[in-house]
Amino acid sequence: MSAATIGNRAARHLxxxxxxxxxxxxxxxxxEDLLALIHRLGFVQLDxxxxxxxxxxxxxYARRPTYRAKNLKRLYETxxxxxxxxxxxxxxxxxxxxxxxxxxxxRDADLLKHRWRNWRRDGFEQQFQTVLQHVREYGSVCSSDxxxxxxxxxxxxxxxxxxxxxxxxxxxSGALTVVGRDGFQKRYDLTERVIDxxxxxxxxxxxxxxxxxxxxxxxxxxxxxxxAAFWDTVTSREAKExxxxxxxxxxxxxxxxxxHDGKLRSCFARPDVMDMAGxxxxxxxxxxxxxxxxxxxxxxxxxxRLFGFHYRIEVFVPAEKRKFGYYVFPLLEGxxxxxxxxxxxxxxxxxxxxxALWPERGVRWSAxxxxxxxxxxxxxxxxxxxxxxxxxxxxxxxxx
Numbered sequence: 001m002s003a004a005t006i007g008n009r010a011a012r013h014l015x016x017x018x019x020x021x022x023x024x025x026x027x028x029x030x031x032e033d034l035l036a037l038i039h040r041l042g043f044v045q046l047d048x049x050x051x052x053x054x055x056x057x058x059x060x061y062a063r064r065p066t067y068r069a070k071n072l073k074r075l076y077e078t079x080x081x082x083x084x085x086x087x088x089x090x091x092x093x094x095x096x097x098x099x100x101x102x103x104x105x106x107r108d109a110d111l112l113k114h115r116w117r118n119w120r121r122d123g124f125e126q127q128f129q130t131v132l133q134h135v136r137e138y139g140s141v142c143s144s145d146x147x148x149x150x151x152x153x154x155x156x157x158x159x160x161x162x163x164x165x166x167x168x169x170x171x172x173s174g175a176l177t178v179v180g181r182d183g184f185q186k187r188y189d190l191t192e193r194v195i196d197x198x199x200x201x202x203x204x205x206x207x208x209x210x211x212x213x214x215x216x217x218x219x220x221x222x223x224x225x226x227x228a229a230f231w232d233t234v235t236s237r238e239a240k241e242x243x244x245x246x247x248x249x250x251x252x253x254x255x256x257x258x259x260h261d262g263k264l265r266s267c268f269a270r271p272d273v274m275d276m277a278g279x280x281x282x283x284x285x286x287x288x289x290x291x292x293x294x295x296x297x298x299x300x301x302x303x304x305r306l307f308g309f310h311y312r313i314e315v316f317v318p319a320e321k322r323k324f325g326y327y328v329f330p331l332l333e334g335x336x337x338x339x340x341x342x343x344x345x346x347x348x349x350x351x352x353x354x355x356a357l358w359p360e361r362g363v364r365w366s367a368x369x370x371x372x373x374x375x376x377x378x379x380x381x382x383x384x385x386x387x388x389x390x391x392x393x394x395x396x397x398x399x400x
Contacts, residue, residue: 003254003266006277011221012306013280014273015182018220020063021298021332022283035081035094037063042218042230043091045293046084048184049315051327051344052352053384056092058291060220061383062332068383077180084178085171085184088232088298100200101206104233105174112169114331119310119334124165131166132175132190140179140189144169191286208234212242220276221255221269226299243268260308263352287372288332289341291379297330309337309360324358324400333372338363340400343377350387352377358400365396 006014010176020040027033037045037060047055053069060067072092076082082092085101086108093101105353116124128148135141147163160168167188178186178195202210215230216222222230228239246252246268253271256264270276290297292313297303304310311330314322325342332338339359346353354377359365377389 003256004256004274005256005264006221006263006273008258008306009335010277010280013282014220014277014304016279016283016296016335018218019294021288021296022281022335024284024290025063025065025286027064027066029060029067031075031079033342034060034064034067034071034075038092039094039096040081040218041295041339042088042214045087045092045295045298046090046092047291047293049327052329052380053345054184055291055293058289058329059294062288062290062294065379065383073180083195086232088229089293095195098195099202100207100210102174102199102201103204104231104323105172107233109173111168112172113126114167116165123162124169127166128170131163131170135176135190137186140187141167142182142185142187145183181311208238208242212239212246216252216268216270221257221267221273223265223267227268227304228313229299258307259305261305263305265305283332283335284335285372287338287369287376289376290330292327292329294330307337311337311340325355333369336360336363338369339365345386346390347386350385352381352384352386354389354391354395355392356392356395356397358397361399362398 002175015020020037029037041059044056044059049055052058053061056072057067060072072082076084076092081095083095083098083101084090084092085104087093113125131146134146138145138264143160143164146167147161150161150163167176171178171186171188173190176188177191179189179194180187211231211234212227215227219226219230224239225236227243228234228236234242243252247254250271252268253273255267255269255273257267259265292311297311300311311331314324314328315326319326325346326339328340328342330337330340337360339357341357342355344353344355345351357365357373374389381387382387
């Protein structure tokens with residue numbers, strides 16, 4: 001079967017549309033409307049860094065500027081419409097998807113027992129029943145509530161004591177459920193007390209089909225490797241075999257996607273992909289600040305191929321070796337990533353402090369573009385509860 005070709009601009013429009021970034025950022029952002037957005041994305045990654053706002057809040061704000069953090073908290077902790085677990089990282093996931101996480105629980109149990117025996121503290125498996133009994137008797141717990149007499153090693157943040165490791169294992173394997181967070185510390189409870197009833201467990205083959213189909217539908221087009229990586233549950237082999245089966249029965253077609261530099265990349269897509277690409281809306285010209293963990297940017301190599309935008313977060317890079325900054329936000333304008341901005345909240349004085357902005361090469365930073373940026377920064381201030389904006393001297397840097 002010969003592959004159809006989707007040009008770069010059409011591919012960007014389709015990709016952004018699938019990530020809810022092609023329409024005007026507007027609309028309701030609570031309750032069922034917020035849940036529908038998370039369904040559309042598949043999940044929202046959680047992250048603790050809070051230089052401006054946490055990643056999950058920035059992800060939702062970029063699509064619905066009326067969103068506020070309390071809306072997600074209620075959906076998650078009160079309505080129980082979401083559960084927290086792992087995709088490629090910790091994430092909140094629609095509760096409707098929970099039956100298909102039974103495969104993930106089993107796979108994580110097998111994987112983590114082997115891995116953690118090798119590089120976590122010894123003895124965590126001996127704490128399973130003790131930890132479960134503690135939760136059963138006392139209700140939801142944080143890691144600080146268990147293993148108080150256990151010694152933590154000297155290996156840093158990841159060197160948990162055995163009961164903390166047991167808590168995490170019991171969560172990852174499904175016996176416990178995270179019911180919320182105090183600050184950013186997880187609270188765990190027995191799954192049987194949180195999830196109303198035990199779900200019908202799909203066959204592994206059914207879950208693999210659901211996961212792969214959900215991935216391609218949310219990406220628009222993808223390689224088998226990108227399909228496997230989306231939820232990070234199916235194996236590369238399973239994704240390849242799924243693509244072959246779907247291709248054979250006509251549920252997928254081959255498609256060549258034009259990269260930013262004109263090169264073609266072979267992908268898979270649904271048979272109506274050409275219509276979908278043609279119907280995808282032209283993204284609005286408004287500038288939007290994106291989280292470094294935005295799902296549209298998650299695959300850094302794909303971001304570079306599709307948008308010509310090279311981005312790496314420098315949180316773990318020593319300050320003297322950083323090219324840009326500790327936590328730099330990409331800027332989206334229309335269907336282009338036009339630059340990155342280094343800024344943070346100075347909460348003690350209620351100010352948004354902008355240190356630097358680096359336009360991309362080929363982006364002329366005009367007065368009109370500065371006006372659009374300032375309008376977005378004012379919206380960010382309202383979202384984060386900050387009062388004014390301070391642009392540091394020399395904030396506009398040479399294009400990168």
